[in-house]
Structures are given as structure tokens and as C-alpha cells.
Amino acid sequence: MEIIVDRAKCTGLGICESLAPSVFEVDDNGELVVLAESVSGADLDDVEAAVAGCPTEALRLRA
Template sequence: MKIVVDRSLCTALGVCESLAPDHFEIDDDGELVVLRENVSPEDRDAVEAAVSGCPTAALKLED
């Protein structure tokens, strides 16, 4: 499973970072950085919460 970001929708509010900090970070310039693109089974719940919690629907998961 892989994280995909639609950069045209992302406003870097940080919801994903708060829900899955091992995978997402907002950098010093206010841009979203995907720290780990591939999602392990043990991280799946946190990343799914981050994807569903994204207020701009900029995140999705692909197999």
C-alpha cells in the first residue's frame, strides 16, 4: 500500500502529521513531506485515519 498526495489540493494543515507522524511532516516552509510512502501493515490504521481525516481530501492510498 502506497500514499499518494494530490499537491493541488493539499494545504498542509497538519492533520495527517498529527495522526500518522511516522509518515507525514509539515516542513519549515509549510509544505507536506511524506516521510515514508509505503505503508506497513502495523501502520495501516494510523495512515488510514490520516487519509480519511484530511480536510481537503488530498491524500489517498493505492495498492
């Protein structure tokens, strides 16, 4: 699954980072850094939780 980030919606709150720290990181400037372009296996559940938990709906997954 490919991770799609709508940068216009992302506010860098870090909820995704807390739910999937091996995939998402908010840098010192408050910008979201995606550490993996696609996910599968063990990380997928965490990333799905991060997508569902994003309050600005800035994240989505594409098959």
C-alpha cells in the same frame, strides 16, 4: 499500500502529521513531506485515519 498526495489540494494543515507522525511531516514552509512511500502493518491504521481525516481530500492510498 502506496501513499498518493494531490499537491494541488494539500494546504499543509498538519492533521495527517498529527494522526500518523511516523509517515507525514509538515516542514517549515508548510509543505507536506511523506516520510515513507508505502505503508503496511502498524502504520497502516494511522495512515488510513489520516487519509479519512484530510479536510481537503489530498491524500489517498493505492494498493
